[in-house]
Amino acid sequence: KQEVTQIPAALSVPEGENLVLNCSFTDSAIYNLQWFRQDPGKGLTSLLLIQSSQREQTSGRLNASLDKSSGRSTLYIAASQPGDSATYLCAVRPRSNYQLIWGAGTKLIIKP
Amino acid sequence: SQTIHQWPATLVQPVGSPLSLECTVEGTSNPNLYWYRQAAGRGLQLLFYSVGIGQISSEVPQNLSASRPQDRQFILSSKKLLLSDSGFYLCAWSTAMNTEAFFGQGTRLTVV
DSSP states (O other): OOOEEEEOSEEEEETTOOEEEEEEESOOOEEEEEEEEEOTTSOEEEEEEEETTOSEEEETTEEEEEETTTTEEEEEEOSOOGGGOEEEEEEEEETTSSOOEEOOOEEEEEEO | OOEEEEEOSEEEEOTTOOEEEEEEEESOSSOEEEEEEEOTTSOEEEEEEEEETTEEEESSOSSOEEEEEETTEEEEEESSOOGGGOEEEEEEEESSTTSOOEEOOOEEEEEO
16 A cells, blocks of 8 residues: 655745655555645646656756655755745555555744 | 646535536547545545547546546545545646556645
């Protein structure tokens, strides 16, 4: 059974720092992994999608990596800004079914 | 471009009352549609998904049902709400089961 874990559950850093959010999954048989951002009381915004054949994806100050063999993905945020404060969720789509399997998220606070 | 609309944004309903949440997608045809529930501090739980009109798959047996009367319309319903139905409900779509998923802004349901 696929399980997704995100560590840490919460993170607070000063503005301007580079930071890494972690996501681990137990079964490497996945189609893809997706990172989302969720602002309080809002829906999810897709940030990056990494297919199983890819190692990383970049969008602006965000870079997501995927190491399928070790069951890990990281989301790197460069030069963090207060507007980056949100909860970041990762989800994997296993090859065994149609569901996205979700981590519980990392709540990120960027202090001005 | 594709957009997804979900309403209402918030809803307070008494126990035993009916429920109808609506989700529509624009700018694409024959999308895969999903209803998720998000409990506080926990990952998202897939409730229903649909690959076409009238085709609904339920992931979790419960007090809720879903319908897809039109290609780009997905409705979440209940005949009699329970207190445990309170939560944040999210609608999502994707072009296929293993492609990027896009989410609506969510509905905060409080059953009192």
